[in-house]
Amino acid sequence: YLLSSIFSFYLNVKQELSKITMPIAFNEPLSFLQRITEYMEHTYLINRTSSMSDSIERMRAVAAFAVSAVASQWDRTGKPFNPLLGETYELIREDQDFRIVSEQVSHHPPVSAFHAESLAGDFVFHGSIYPKLKFWGKSVEAEPKGTITLELLKHREAYTWSNPNCCVHNVILGKLWIEQYGTVEIVNHSTGDKCVLNFKPCGMFGKELHKVEGYIQDKSKKKLAVIYGKWTECMWSVDPQAYEVHKKSEKKGDNKKQKNGAENDDADDMPEVQETVSVVPGSTLLWRIDSRPAHSSVMYNFTNFAMCLNELEPGMEAILPHTDCRFRPDIRAMENSNMDEASKEKERLEEKQRAARKERAKRDEEWSTRWFQMGTNPYTGSQDWIYTGGYFNRNYQDLPDIY
Ligand SMILES: *[C@@H]1O[C@H](CO)[C@@H](O)[C@H](O)[C@H]1NC(C)=O
Ligand SMILES: *[C@@H]1O[C@H](CO)[C@@H](O)[C@H](O)[C@H]1NC(C)=O
Numbered sequence: 067y068l069l070s071s072i073f074s075f076y077l078n079v080k081q082e083l084s085k086i087t088m089p090i091a092f093n094e095p096l097s098f099l100q101r102i103t104e105y106m107e108h109t110y111l112i113n114r115t116s117s118m119s120d121s122i123e124r125m126r127a128v129a130a131f132a133v134s135a136v137a138s139q140w141d142r143t144g145k146p147f148n149p150l151l152g153e154t155y156e157l158i159r160e161d162q163d164f165r166i167v168s169e170q171v172s173h174h175p176p177v178s179a180f181h182a183e184s185l186a187g188d189f190v191f192h193g194s195i196y197p198k199l200k201f202w203g204k205s206v207e208a209e210p211k212g213t214i215t216l217e218l219l220k221h222r223e224a225y226t227w228s229n230p231n232c233c234v235h236n237v238i239l240g241k242l243w244i245e246q247y248g249t250v251e252i253v254n255h256s257t258g259d260k261c262v263l264n265f266k267p268c269g270m271f272g273k274e275l276h277k278v279e280g281y282i283q284d285k286s287k288k289k290l291a292v293i294y295g296k297w298t299e300c301m302w303s304v305d306p307q308a309y310e311v312h313k314k315s316e317k318k319g320d321n322k323k324q325k326n327g328a329e330n331d332d333a334d335d336m337p338e339v340q341e342t343v344s345v346v347p348g349s350t351l352l353w354r355i356d357s358r359p360a361h362s363s364v365m366y367n368f369t370n371f372a373m374c375l376n377e378l379e380p381g382m383e384a385i386l387p388h389t390d391c392r393f394r395p396d397i398r399a400m401e402n403s404n405m406d407e408a409s410k411e412k413e414r415l416e417e418k419q420r421a422a423r424k425e426r427a428k429r430d431e432e433w434s435t436r437w438f439q440m441g442t443n444p445y446t447g448s449q450d451w452i453y454t455g456g457y458f459n460r461n462y463q464d465l466p467d468i469y
């Protein structure tokens with residue numbers, strides 16, 4: 067409750083959260099650039115598509131990847147650190163056949179750009195994310211503006227989509243919980259075929275909590291496959307007719323569920339209905355979430371993948387650019403449970419960033435990004451941050467001093 071009152075002290079209704087300083091106790095020891103890197107946790111789903119000759123099968127795998135990319139949000143109510151302008155992050159995972167680099171390319175609005183590629187040359191995956199935060203009284207909503215593009219190079223296919231909205235409930239009072247909702251449209255730009263995924267809001271009775279349902283359609287809008295499941299659990303695919311038949315029979319046997327505390331004025335509690343996904347006969351499993359490590363609950367509910375993101379293995383220090391967030395002193399201090407130092411360092415870094423901005427304004431200088439440039443996404447035709455290449459040549463001269 068004390069934390070909640072500190073929180074409400076810092077908030078004015080509908081103020082944009084990115085512009086105000088929040089107590090570090092609400093953070094998790096990761097930068098938002100690292101949070102983006104978690105999209106790669108289930109890269110094996112893309113890797114599989116190289117051997118798939120059927121285009122619908124590929125779209126199904128891409129849909130599973132898009133859903134799995136946001137699965138790490140489950141129970142992650144800690145706020146990642148806002149990246150500083152010019153901050154970067156890289157991760158190379160040879161075991162999973164990818165490397166990724168990201169850069170904070172804009173401060174107001176905060177935009178993070180990333181570029182990932184398969185080491186075997188099978189895919190590139192890139193995008194820019196602008197998490198637009200809104201405060202709604204009891205909850206904070208993050209609308210992740212920005213397009214994500216996946217190119218399957220062997221199949222000469224490109225898919226684009228945007229992530230669903232994410233909402234953290236009960237920021238002032240009650241138990242924090244996370245909901246993701248909205249429509250995610252994955253477009254196959256070779257043909258205009260689509261996969262439409264509906265991340266369902268939990269609703270009054272909580273029956274739809276975490277559910278995702280959608281279908282793949284061709285350009286004449288004919289439904290080719292149904293995709294369903296929960297972003298916190300698993301995704302399945304089945305023939306549309308079998309799905310309809312199953313839904314009808316389910317409806318008949320459905321008893322009215324009890325209403326649960328939705329009228330509560332104090333907090334919007336997470337519904338307790340936590341039924342598992344009911345599998346329609348004939349379905350194919352597309353993806354299942356890995357269970358979290360045993361000590362996850364005392365480590366900000368991190369996944370195994372997230373726990374490795376701050377690791378500074380021997381030899382890395384010498385080759386990483388000094389803008390890498392593994393060197394951010396506030397995140398490092400928080401990781402070492404040194405909260406006072408983390409808080410002081412965070413303030414110092416933010417002050418340093420403000421001073422640098424003033425200095426640039428005085429000299430009439432523009433900030434220049436290092437690894438990404440504003441350009442046009444060839445598939446959507448809209449503005450996007452495009453990787454200019456060369457990061458892994460490891461020539462890191464003239465990088466800004468941001469820490
Ligand atoms: C995607 O585009 C390719 C063309 O490269 C086409 O062959 C395929 O049918 C499309 N697949 C789906 C499921 O949208
Ligand atoms: C971790 O998950 C538990 C169980 O749902 C939840 O009570 C807790 O608030 C979560 N912690 C964080 C830091 O998100």
Ligand SMILES: *[C@@H]1O[C@H](CO)[C@@H](O)[C@H](O)[C@H]1NC(C)=O
Binds near residue numbers: 110162163
């Ligand atoms: C990914 O695919 C490549 C070739 O397409 C293969 O060599 C590699 O073993 C795969 N990696 C994983 C982790 O499955």
